[in-house]
Amino acid sequence: MASATTSKKMWEEATCAICLQLMAKPMSISCGHSYCQACLLHFMGPASSPRSQQDMKTFSCPQCRVPFKRGSLRPNKQLGSLIAALQEQELELSCQEHGERLHLFCEDEGQLICWRCERDPRHKGHATALVEDAGPGYREKLQEAVRKLRQMEEECASQKAFKAKQIDEWNEKIEAQRQKIQADFQNLHSFLREEERAYLWRLESEKELTLRRLRDSEAKLGQQSQELESRILELEERCQGSAQKVLQDVKGALSRSQAVRLETPEAVFLEVQTQCEVPELYFDLRKQLRSHQVGVTLDPETAHPELILSKDQRQVTRGGCPEGAGDPSPRRFTVSPCILGLQSFTSGRQYFEVDVGEGMGWDVGVCLESVQRVVGTMQTPEAGFWALRLCAKDGYVALTWPRTPLGLQEQPLVVGVLLDCEVGVVSFYNMTLGSHIFTFPRASFPDVLRPYFQVYPYSPLFLPSPDE
Template structure:
């Protein structure tokens, strides 16, 4: 009767065999005791493998997101192990690409298809970049699926092993344990869907410059709207913060801003397209845009489209935002020293451009009612650090007439 287990030979033996020369130098246990020892080892291996499967689940759900490393935290249900649900990651990438594509099409649409050839080239590059990202994602998913399959096979084998009789359970034990110890989860490379290419309209596209020059307007400042702290130049082309004392008569004027350092342009726009530029230099705070003629100018003013204000603002020297509701933070690769503003009244668009690198910054889309006027916000004085003026740019075009160009 086989009552003993030889560890070296990994086989059950009888008492007589235990005393033979072949087994005399071997380590021998009672068979039931050996079975219990190896059940404990198998249980530990099983727990390790189950943890590895959880790691695979986490990587599938999070590890392929932008900038996420090899290991992520959190948990996910077993449903994520089904292959069809892996498609959420490529969908995320496709959605990002879709938004970029819509922005490209919108910008080129404003230029009346003058840049159709350049648009085609940029969209082709975008498609190629999308393919590269999706290829990397699919490669990562394939590796994860393969590892998950191997882990699940090994887990199933161990579970079946633990249910076998002692003599069969102990057979090939070293091989199984070695396979468990050899499990090493290979984390996939983190995949970012941040697009590398700059898909703004490039500087070499002369059609953009020509288009905007067609709609140049000579903007000047309206003194009657200026907050009393503001000082306008004689030609009404620049404005800066002042330090003169305020008098009640300044506030009595219903056209004047009484609580924020704002001045409006003299021009009113109720149709058509118009373009002008403002030099912001190194000012750490400023705001530019348009406001409705009927917008409130007294008391607490919240710049937002629903209140009749379409404003692009810089705060704290580096925080750019479009004052939507809530505000939309913006990331600019090049600090603008001059801002171009383009109004298309019928299309309901107010676009801002960085003249420094000829890139599009932001476009408000709305339905305009009534007259609109250019707006200039000086920001806080900041102990003199924001004393630099806002200057409406004025240069000569090739025909010698005064104009504002890109």
């Protein structure tokens, strides 16, 4: 164990006389003194002559002034090892109380002590060990602690990544729900706008009808007023004339006057019939639509030969050509696999539903009674068809011309069809979600309307009863 004095002497021997610091890469010269490699090179200055001449050039030792040549420089490895040991020793702690090196470890107190601390009564009977002996065991314990902390760190990182994923998933769910809410309200807004236009049209129609009746009554009263005024003037002129004029045809004048009757005008009931309770009607779209629902069944006499109907005439499937189904009839569709509903509509609001299921294709809507059935025709409003279509080529479209893509995000399993004969509109709804799909522009229906369907392979259509 080195004393403080010995350590001081070792530090002095290892200190460079040029930079006054512990030597870095110590180099010895011919007189035996050593210096930092960088300090010596700086002291000798840059080499400007050939190497052989450089090695023979003479310099004086900074300490003893003994001459030496550049070529005599040699690395001092032993001094370098000593300096490394001193640097390591410098890093070691010293006892604050005694100034000695802390080379012992007290197991009881769990602290470093020096040899003088070990002899102190405070550590009497304590188990002590050399730092070199106790270090490896505690190094293993520390490494085990590090390993556990690393595991905890990895677990923490894993949980952090999981939480980040949860945050992303939650944000995605919230965004999806936001879009759904916006879409639902957009559908409701579309439905309400159509309803608003329909009710305003009815109100305007009611206004014009009542005003026409009132104005007719007003005109008749005007005519009666003129007639009465004429009779009054006639009688007043007669009264102001001579006795002969008064008596001339007086009985006829009185008779004509007594024959005049005031016609009581038609009583017009001035109560608005077009009523719309918005809060009650439109908070439940399905309830509002189904308040106009009618039962629809299929008309077998209009069925294309490839179509097969159920016994209750509520389901239709596209299959083979059943016997007798191909009988010629001007009412039967012979070009496209279509069929009409048995019911016909001429007035009011009519609503029916079609269960399209998960079929790959269908046409659903209404058409005029007079549409072409035995020749090919394009299904458009101009040809008498107001319908939606699902097909593999175009997806969901409205049968306008050109076709109107619908871009539905959710597959409708049940399609609702609302026909307003008075207003002249046909609207469609996704009853799976209770949302509006599409409304055709207002039209004039010159003929009776009937439910219309086109059936695709492996895509049967079912007409539920209003009671179901």
